Amino acid sequence: MSLELRSVHFRYPRMDADVLRDFSLSVARGESVAVMGPSGRGKSTLMGVAGLMLAPQSGRVFVNGIARTTKDASRLLGREIGVVLQSVNVLPRRSVLDNTMLPLLSSGYGRDIAARRAARCLAEVGIDPADFGRQARGVSGGQAQRVGVARALVGEPSVLLADEPTASLDARTARLVGEALFSAARSTALVLMTHDETLGGLADRIVRIGETSDIEGE
Amino acid sequence: MWRFDSLIADAQSNMGPRQVAFGAVVFAVLCGAGLVYAVQGSGAIRQQEALESAGSLVVDVRYEEGNDLALPLDGRVCEALNSMAGVEAAGGVVLMSPDPVAAFKSGPPLPARYVTVNALRVWDPRAELGLIAVGGNLESTGAVSVGSTLVWGDGRTSIIATRAASLVAPDVLASAVVLPHVADAELQECWIKMVPGQLEAGVNLARAAFAGTGATIIPWLDEPKQIMTPAQQWHAFADGRPWVAVSILLAVFAGLLSWTRRSEFAVYRAFGTSDSQLVTMILIETLIAVLPATLGAVTVTPVVAASMVHETIDAELIEVVTRIVIAIAVLTVALTPLASRTALRGKIADQLKDR
Numbered sequence: 001m002s003l004e005l006r007s008v009h010f011r012y013p014r015m016d017a018d019v020l021r022d023f024s025l026s027v028a029r030g031e032s033v034a035v036m037g038p039s040g041r042g043k044s045t046l047m048g049v050a051g052l053m054l055a056p057q058s059g060r061v062f063v064n065g066i067a068r069t070t071k072d073a074s075r076l077l078g079r080e081i082g083v084v085l086q087s088v089n090v091l092p093r094r095s096v097l098d099n100t101m102l103p104l105l106s107s108g109y110g111r112d113i114a115a116r117r118a119a120r121c122l123a124e125v126g127i128d129p130a131d132f133g134r135q136a137r138g139v140s141g142g143q144a145q146r147v148g149v150a151r152a153l154v155g156e157p158s159v160l161l162a163d164e165p166t167a168s169l170d171a172r173t174a175r176l177v178g179e180a181l182f183s184a185a186r187s188t189a190l191v192l193m194t195h196d197e198t199l200g201g202l203a204d205r206i207v208r209i210g211e212t213s214d215i216e217g218e
Numbered sequence: 219m220w221r222f223d224s225l226i227a228d229a230q231s232n233m234g235p236r237q238v239a240f241g242a243v244v245f246a247v248l249c250g251a252g253l254v255y256a257v258q259g260s261g262a263i264r265q266q267e268a269l270e271s272a273g274s275l276v277v278d279v280r281y282e283e284g285n286d287l288a289l290p291l292d293g294r295v296c297e298a299l300n301s302m303a304g305v306e307a308a309g310g311v312v313l314m315s316p317d318p319v320a321a322f323k324s325g326p327p328l329p330a331r332y333v334t335v336n337a338l339r340v341w342d343p344r345a346e347l348g349l350i351a352v353g354g355n356l357e358s359t360g361a362v363s364v365g366s367t368l369v370w371g372d373g374r375t376s377i378i379a380t381r382a383a384s385l386v387a388p389d390v391l392a393s394a395v396v397l398p399h400v401a402d403a404e405l406q407e408c409w410i411k412m413v414p415g416q417l418e419a420g421v422n423l424a425r426a427a428f429a430g431t432g433a434t435i436i437p438w439l440d441e442p443k444q445i446m447t448p449a450q451q452w453h454a455f456a457d458g459r460p461w462v463a464v465s466i467l468l469a470v471f472a473g474l475l476s477w478t479r480r481s482e483f484a485v486y487r488a489f490g491t492s493d494s495q496l497v498t499m500i501l502i503e504t505l506i507a508v509l510p511a512t513l514g515a516v517t518v519t520p521v522v523a524a525s526m527v528h529e530t531i532d533a534e535l536i537e538v539v540t541r542i543v544i545a546i547a548v549l550t551v552a553l554t555p556l557a558s559r560t561a562l563r564g565k566i567a568d569q570l571k572d573r
Contacts, residue, residue, distance in 0.1 A: 078489030089485050093234050103489035105224045151489065 001062065002029045002158045002189035003050060008059030010042075010049055019045045020056070025191075025207060029158055032182060032190040033207055034200035041210025043193035044086075047163040050191060051083050052076060064158055078103035082152030082188070084181070086164035090144045092137035096127060099136050099147050103155045114154075121150040125180040142173030149181050153188070160188040166199055178202060220495050229502035232482075236475050241507035244468060244550065248515035249522070251464050251546055252539040256523030259538060270414075273388075273438035275306070276340060277420040279408040279427075280434045281313070288432035290404035293334050295427050297401035299408075300336055302423060304416040309337030310408035311390055312399050319368045319376075319395060321361055328361060328368070331390055332399035338382055340409040341391065351382035353392040368395065409438070449534055461542055465549035472504060472550070473557025480561050493562050497555040504554045512547040516540050 003026070010020040019042045027033050035043055048054035050061060052073040060067050063080055077083060082103075090099045097118055104114035122132060125146040136144060145165055152160055165181060166174035178199045182190070194200050220228075281290050290313050299308035312332035319330050338345035345351075350368070357363050368376045382396045390407070408428070412420035417437060424435045476483075483496055520536045 074490045074492040076490065077487075078491075083488045085488060089481070089488065091232075091482055091485055094231060098231065102228075102486070105228065106220050106486070106489060106491050106495070108219050108221050108224075110221075111224070111227070155489070 001026045002064055003027045003191065004060075004062040004065075005046075005050060006060045006062065008049055008056045008061070010045055010054065010056045012045075020049065023059070023209075025050075027159070027189040027191055029189050030187060031205070032185070032192065032203040033205045034192045034194055034203035035207045035209060036194060036197070036200045037208055037210035038195060043195075043209065044163055046209070047083075047161050047191070047193050050159075051081055051161050078157075079107055079155045080157050080159060082155060082157035082160045084145075084148050084152045084160070084162040084165045086167045089148050090136035092135065094136055095133050096122065096136055096139060096143075096147050097132040100151045100154055103151060107155060118150070118154050121154045121184070122147070124153070124184045125150045126176070140173070142169050142177055145169060145173075145177050146180050149177065149184060153184050157188055160185045160190045161193075162190065163193045164195070165192070166194070166196060174199065220491070225495065225499055226502055229499045230506065232499070232503055233506060236478070237503055237507045240472060240475055240504075241511045243471060244508050244547070245511035245514050247464060247468060248511060248543045248546055249519050251461060252515060252519035252543050253523050253526065255461075255542045256519070256535060256539050257527055260523075260527040260535075269439075271341075273341075275412050275414065275417055275420075276438035277410040277412065277417065277424050278434075278436055278438045279310075279410065279424045280436075281404075281406050281431070282434055283406070285432060289430075290406070291408050291428060291431060291433060293399075293401040293403040293405045293408075296405055296408035296410075297334050297336060299410055299423065299427060304413055304419050305423070306411045306413050307336050307339040307343070308408065308410045309334040309340055310405040311337065313404045313406040316397055318371050319397075321366060321368070323369050323373075325369070328395050329356065329393060330395040330397060332397050332403070333391070334401050334403075334405070335398055337409065338391070338396065340411045341388070342382075345382075346380055348398045349379040350376055350398070351380045351391075351396040352378045353382045353394050353396060355389070355392040356394060357381065362395065461546050462549065465546050465553060468546070468550040469553030469557040472554040473560065476500060476554075476558035476561040483562055487562070493559070496562055497559065500558045501551070501555045504551050508547050508551050512543060515543045515547075519543060 005023060005025045008020050008023045009018055011018045023046070025033070035046060037043055045054065049056050052061065052068055052070050055070045062068065063076060068076065091102075097115060100118035100122055101111070101114040104117060105111070119129065119132060123129065127143060127146055127150065131139060131143065136147060139147070145168075149162075149165065152162070162181060166177050169177060174196065175198070179202075181192070182202050190203070192200065192203055200206055279291060279296075282288050291310065293310065293312065296308055296310045299305050310333065312334070314332065316330045316332050318327040320327055335347050338351060339347065352362050352364060352366070362368070362378060364378055364381055366378045368378060370376070378395065382391045408424075410420050410424055421435060421437065428435065486496055516539070519539045523535060523539060
């Protein structure tokens with residue numbers, strides 16, 4: 001399994017109830033899972049835990065079969081784990097290409113190699129090469145989110161976590177971004193947090209959380 | 219792991235309006251702080267110079283004529299002190315009064331005193347030695363002035379060649395015609411001017427030199443202040459701590475600017491950039507912004523300061539302004555990552571929503 005969450009409990013400080021209780025999830029490489037449920041019921045928390053950005057009170061997170069903790073986050077994020085967040089998360093004054101290269105640069109790659117790989121990923125998510133040099137603040141919301149997808153994939157991660165990647169987009173753009181996401185991420189274990197039934201329907205499997213009083217996994 | 223050259227290149231790419239604004243504020247603050255230090259330091263030095271002119275570095279050794287146990291002072295001893303370490307000048311007033319001297323033949327006698335060769339130099343470092351001088355107060359009465367002819371009782375004449383010291387000189391010099399005299403004479407008074415910081419040593423030196431004479435030995439001013447050299451004064455002023463507060467304020471400002479970039483930092487964190495790498499990047503960005511501001515302030519501030527305090531741009535002024543400006547800049551750069559750390563805390567997803 002590329003990603004496995006085993007009996008995870010998570011509760012925020014000063015909160016009475018668990019956000020995640022005994023939650024387990026396994027996703028293989030090439031498989032896509034949509035985690036669906038209403039807003040505020042733990043999807044982003046699940047993403048934080050799976051992405052090693054939040055430490056669960058109990059339970060384990062395995063990435064490619066190895067138990068990982070938040071201490072591994074800076075080493076794995078951008079390499080083994082790609083993250084697409086719900087906000088349009090680009091650096092506005094940097095070019096589209098620069099934004100996409102950043103994970104590779106942070107991994108110690110030279111600019112030339114990073115630029116080539118970033119260009120390839122941008123093309124895969126449908127960004128016109130003529131736009132590679134544009135400042136990110138000048139592109140549309142849909143394009144910016146596709147840049148976010150390309151950036152999450154440029155490090156060739158085995159796990160891709162996407163948190164409501166189409167939440168801030170109109171229906172047509174959301175569909176384009178969703179298609180680009182599923183197309184580009186076919187070689188990863190894709191975990192998609194969404195409350196969009198259409199987008200979730202594109203996944204191989206759907207896991208519903210937070211629809212009863214307790215938030216539990218499969 | 220970021221390569222350092224990639225991190226520098228990325229920091230350069232991040233330079234934008236925030237960093238330019240920060241650089242401009244740093245430049246303005248550095249110039250302001252440099253000017254305040256220069257102007258206040260200059261004022262302090264002028265105060266010290268005024269005190270020095272008033273005799274704050276002078277030890278007064280006085281023969282009390284009414285004291286039967288006291289002896290007149292030996293003029294040779296007084297003049298010999300000129301060769302002692304720590305003594306800037308030493309000289310005194312001869313006990314014996316000169317023959318009557320007037321401004322014109324049969325005119326009323328003018329007040330006149332003999333002094334040893336170096337006496338005038340105690341009160342005016344630029345005084346010419348061995349010349350007949352007129353005291354400033356006497357000259358102001360119009361009785362005589364520089365260039366006037368003096369007529370002695372036996373008909374000889376002399377020309378007044380110079381002016382005796384300033385208005386703050388002792389009355390015995392300021393209100394008389396001052397005539398040079400060889401050191402081989404008894405003195406009523408010996409003045410010893412010490413170099414800055416050596417007044418106490420001067421008192422001890424006088425006690426040793428005039429031991430057994432029963433002379434009164436006291437500093438010329440009742441409450442002498444400890445005088446430092448101009449360089450020491452500049453450094454003492456610059457060693458004050460206000461600049462630390464200025465640096466802290468600048469660093470807090472930089473921290474606030476970083477706070478407005480939380481979503482930007484969250485993007486970096488989302489692909490695994492560690493806090494320490496982000497801090498390094500902030501440090502590099504701060505350096506890039508502060509460096510030209512510092513160079514500009516170092517160049518501009520001494521010129522403006524010199525024009526404000528009506529002085530030439532001397533080495534000490536440049537040094538103190540440069541020291542202060544660089545000290546503030548270095549401390550600001552050092553504190554900024556610390557002040558910026560709070561911008562790196564919190565959940566990445568929440569920070570991205572702050573956009």
